[in-house]
Amino acid sequence: MAFKKMSFAVFILTCALLESSLLAGLEKERRKVVHVLEDETGAVIVQTAPGKVVTHRGGSITLPCRFHHEPENTDPDRIRIKWTKVTDTLQFQDVFVALGKQQRVFGPYRGRVFLEQAGPGDASVIIQNVTLEDYGRYECEVTDDMEDDTGFVNLDLEGVVFPYYPREGRYKLNYHQAEDACKQQDAILASHSQLHKAWLEGLDWCNAGWLEDGSVQYPVSHPRAQCGRKETPGVRNYGYRHKEDEHYDAFCFTSKLNGKVYFLKRFKKVNYAEAVKACVRDGSIVAKVGQLYAAWKFQLLDRCEAGWLEDGSIRYPIVNPRSRCGGSEPGVRHLGFPDKKFQLYGVYCFLKNEDKKDTDPRKTTETLTTGKSKNSMSINSTGTI
CATH class of the missing domain: 3.10.100.10 (Mannose-Binding Protein A, subunit A)
Incomplete structure (x- = not known):
C-alpha cells in the first residue's frame, strides 16, 4: 500500500514537472513576438493619454505607440512600423510606414506626419496641422520578419x-x-x-x-x-x-478656426450680393455656417445682430442669452433663407490667418486629454419628424 502511495506521488510530481516544462516552452515561444503594449481600453499605452488623444484643427498631436522585443539585441533595421487609419469595417487608409531608416508618408498626410523617435521601442508618430478629416481611429502595426502585433489609438478633436x-x-x-x-x-x-x-x-x-x-x-x-x-x-x-x-x-x-469671424459694422444693411462685396473690400470673405459655429464655440463670439452667411442663410451667435436676443439658451440662432436680392441684413465675415510653419515638429507637439467644453448648446426646432 505504501509503495502504491509513493508511486502515485511520483506520478503527480512528474506531471507537474512536465506542465512546468511545457509552460516554459510556450513562454519561450511567446517571447519571440514583437509586442505593442496595450492598456485595458485597448488603446496603445502612453503615459498621459490612455484610450484616446485630443487636439483641435490646426494643432499638432502625438499618436502614441511603444513596443518591446525580446531578445533586445534585434537589428532595428529589420523592424517595420506601419500606421493606417481605419476608415470603415476592415477598410484602412495608409498613413505612414518605416523600415529602418527608410520612411514613406501617404496621400494627404505627406509633409505632416513624422516619427517621434523618442528612444528605443518608440513607434509613435506626430501629426502636424491636424485637419477635420484626421479625426478617427488609427492602427499601429510593428513587424519583425514574420512576427507582428498591433494596437489602436483614437484621435479626437x-x-x-x-x-x-x-x-x-x-x-x-x-x-x-x-x-x-x-x-x-x-x-x-x-x-x-x-x-x-x-x-x-x-x-x-x-x-x-x-x-x-x-x-x-x-x-x-x-x-x-x-x-x-x-x-x-x-x-x-x-x-x-x-x-x-x-x-x-x-x-x-x-x-477651431485658422482665422476669425466678425460682424462687419456698416451704416446700412445690405442684400446678399452687397454683403459679399463688403467682406471682400474689408479683406475677407463671407463666413460659412461652420465657421460661425466655431467662432461661437471657441472665440465666444456673441452678437445680437442677424447677418448673412455664405450659404444665403441669416444667423447670429449668442453666448450670453438675453430675452431680446432669441431666448434663454446659448446657441446660434437661425432665421432661415430670405430672398437674397430684396432682404437686407448685416454680414458675418471670415478673415484667415497667415500660415505659420514650424520646421521642427517636436516644438509644436501636444498630447492632450479630454477637457470639459466651455459652452453647452441648446438649439430648439419647431419642425417635426
Whole structure:
C-alpha cells in the first residue's frame, strides 16, 4: 500500500514537472513576438493619454505607440512600423510606414506626419496641422520578419456639432449630398460619439440627420410628443439608411478656426450680393455656417445682430442669452433663407490667418486629454419628424 502511495506521488510530481516544462516552452515561444503594449481600453499605452488623444484643427498631436522585443539585441533595421487609419469595417487608409531608416508618408498626410523617435521601442508618430478629416481611429502595426502585433489609438478633436439643411428645405439630402453640404460649410459629417457628446452638452434638435457612418439620428434634450417619445430625453436612432434613396438633414462637425469671424459694422444693411462685396473690400470673405459655429464655440463670439452667411442663410451667435436676443439658451440662432436680392441684413465675415510653419515638429507637439467644453448648446426646432 505504501509503495502504491509513493508511486502515485511520483506520478503527480512528474506531471507537474512536465506542465512546468511545457509552460516554459510556450513562454519561450511567446517571447519571440514583437509586442505593442496595450492598456485595458485597448488603446496603445502612453503615459498621459490612455484610450484616446485630443487636439483641435490646426494643432499638432502625438499618436502614441511603444513596443518591446525580446531578445533586445534585434537589428532595428529589420523592424517595420506601419500606421493606417481605419476608415470603415476592415477598410484602412495608409498613413505612414518605416523600415529602418527608410520612411514613406501617404496621400494627404505627406509633409505632416513624422516619427517621434523618442528612444528605443518608440513607434509613435506626430501629426502636424491636424485637419477635420484626421479625426478617427488609427492602427499601429510593428513587424519583425514574420512576427507582428498591433494596437489602436483614437484621435479626437475639440469641436462643435451643428444641424444643417439647405435652402431647398428639410429632408432634402441623401448621404452623399449631406457629406458635401457639411464640407461646403467648413465641416464634416459628425460621428455618433460626437453627436452623443453634443447631446450631453445640451444639443436639442427635432429633425433627423445623417452621420458619418451612414446612420440617421437626432438628439432630444427636452422631450416632447412631436420629437419621438414624450417622456425620455436621448439620441433617437433610425439606424443605417439607404445612402442614395433616402433623404434627411445633416449633423456636421467643425473645430477651431485658422482665422476669425466678425460682424462687419456698416451704416446700412445690405442684400446678399452687397454683403459679399463688403467682406471682400474689408479683406475677407463671407463666413460659412461652420465657421460661425466655431467662432461661437471657441472665440465666444456673441452678437445680437442677424447677418448673412455664405450659404444665403441669416444667423447670429449668442453666448450670453438675453430675452431680446432669441431666448434663454446659448446657441446660434437661425432665421432661415430670405430672398437674397430684396432682404437686407448685416454680414458675418471670415478673415484667415497667415500660415505659420514650424520646421521642427517636436516644438509644436501636444498630447492632450479630454477637457470639459466651455459652452453647452441648446438649439430648439419647431419642425417635426
